[in-house]
Amino acid sequence: MERGFLSNIELHTSGGRAYYILAIICLSLVAVVAIFPFFFALTSGLKNSTEMFTSGLNLFPDMPLWSNYTEAWTRFNMARLFGNSFVIVGVGVFLRLLVSALAAFSLSRLKPVGGRIIMAGFLLTLTTPFIAYFVPLYMTIVNVPILNISLLNSYWGLWLPYCVNAFAIFVLKTFFDRIPQELIDSARVDGASAIQMLQHIILPLSRSILIVLCVLAFVELWKDFLLPFLVISNPEYQPVTVRLFYVADRYGINLQMASSFMALLPPLVIAIVLQRYMKIGLTVGAVKG
Amino acid sequence: MTLQHSLGADSAQQSRRQSRLSIDPARLRAQLPRQITAYLFLLPALITFALFAWYPMLRSIQMSFQNVNLAGQSTWAGLDNFQLMLKDPAFEIAWRNSLEYVSWSLLLGFLLPVILAIFIREVRLGKGFFRVVYFLPTVVPAAVAVIIWRFLYDPDGGYLNAFLQQFGIARQLWLSDPGLAKPALVTVMTWAGFGTTALIYLASLNDISSELYEAAELDGASPLRRIWHISLPHLLPVMSLMFLLQIIAVVQVFTEPFLLTNGGPGRETLTPAMHIYNRAFIRLDVGYASAWSVSMIVVLAIFSIIYRVVNARLNENS
Secondary structure (H helix, E strand, O other): OOOOOOOOOHHHHHHHHHHHHHEEEEEHHHHHHHHHHHHHHHHHHOOOOOOHHOOOOOOOOOOOOOHHHHHHHHOOHHHHHOOOOOOOHHHHHHHHHHHHHHHEEEEEEEOOOOHHHHHHHHHHHHHHOOHHHHHHHHHHHHHOOOOOOOOOOOHHHHEEEEOOOOHHHHHHHHHOOOOOHHHHHHHHHHHHHHHHHHHHHHHOOHHHHHHHHHHHHHHHHOOOOHHHHHHHHOOOOOOHHHHHHHHHOOOOOHHHHHHHHHHHHHHHHHHOOHHHHHHHHHHHHHOOO | OOHHHHHHHHHHHHHHHHHHHHOOOOHHHHHHHHHHHHHHHHHHHHHHHHHHHHHHHHHHHHHHEEOOOOOEEEEEEHHHHHHHHHHHHHHHHHHHHHHHHHHHHHHOHHHHHHHHHHHOOOOOOHHHHHHHHHHHHHHHOOHHHHHHHHOOOOOOOOOHHHHHHHHHHHOOOOOHHOOHHHHHHHHHHHHHHHHHHHHHHHHHHHHHOOOHHHHHHOOOOOOHHHHHHHHHHHHHHHHHHHHHHHHHHHHHOHHHHHHOOOOOOOOOOOOHHHHHHHHHHOOOHHHHHHHHHHHHHHHHHHHHHHHHHHHHHHHHHO
């Protein structure tokens, strides 16, 4: 059944065994490098401030100071920062999926005149580098055209730009296109409105892809730095990633490590618990071009 | 059952006929309520895209021909910004740095995921473990990763120097040594990104049926030849896409150098994206920054066109 490049019989020859052991050693070494920074942050966060610079290769302190974590939690006001991040990311993910699902449904099923051009316009944003238009984007947030309001220091200044995601629209449209037309038509015969069709037929059938997009968007928005860094200058409202950058070097390096480790946990937990969905998301992402 | 089915097919045909005739004005009027619904559903996306993507993109191009301050007042400046840009010593420095970043990143991070994917494919027990572990760095926010890596690289208390000392390697100034700053930064970027690529390759390797390997084995092909003649040709199209995507990503790099070295030592790690940021937000010269943005769009457009051509050709073949 399951085999690699080598068959199971070859694997038991001396050459096969040597290759297999070499592969495992290489993979393990890379695995150590991959998780080392996490581990390093966790254990450094337990050291006292002199141990930070004198312990050499010792990863573990003699006396783990768990109090560093509680101290970092209160000093950095982590509860508040996490709260900010969860509000920014939670609402951002919800709005992005809502806006994208509505647009994808329309393009896929309601056949708007000029739909192809609109889709091309959406996809254009995928090939234009964000970094090339973030200055005028910032100016738009500072003074929204027509409305003449400023979204600076408002979460709407993040949520609305986060709604712009051609990738989600593209993936959802492709998915909606595959739902059998008969289902939609029978609902129409029963007198269902467009919004009811979306709500009762399309969305329940797309639950898996919606979860995948949700997980991807959560990780992406939690990682975002430049936009919240520019838009939210009020320390009270900054997300954890931005605030840590500002305050980290005001405190001892052990507290920095402890707070960094705590800031890593939410996306880390999501990646481990929902790894199945992230894996699907990767292969969906690979074909987006 | 059959009745329902034929009903469905009927109205599907009808809707197809309708859409084919949508140019006819009378039909269009009959279709109007439906079109209004369609556009109501599109409206939130159209508004957000218009305000936060399309308008800024056009504005970026427009401003590159203007003198603009952050308050928004602008006067036309013709090609002044572009002439200034070409004369700016930072232009050559930033793009040369970009080229060096790309080279380092391809050197450190292009083949590594391929090799790892081939190794993982072979593993019989614990595949899932490696998959998860390799993936973990990719979810870490750069702003947090930077705090940890800055301390790993610390010349005095950092773990890297302590580790290398065991092998008799002298203390290095990683982030402030002009020769080491770029590879040190690219290492952080590679650490944060190799997992995704490795998993994409792994998914592609899993598409190959084991029967192919069995057949090759029966024909007497050694494992190495099986990898060379079956797996690598299958990976090659994905590899060429990843190659281009890696270049496109590295040319845009901002957060890591901005947070870790802020362009230093000197201008050794300055990137075009950082220069745009500095010019717009510190010198408040938005028009000039936009000229840089346009140069960036041009460079990346070339790579995206190559990407699209390669991608289209691959889709044709498969």
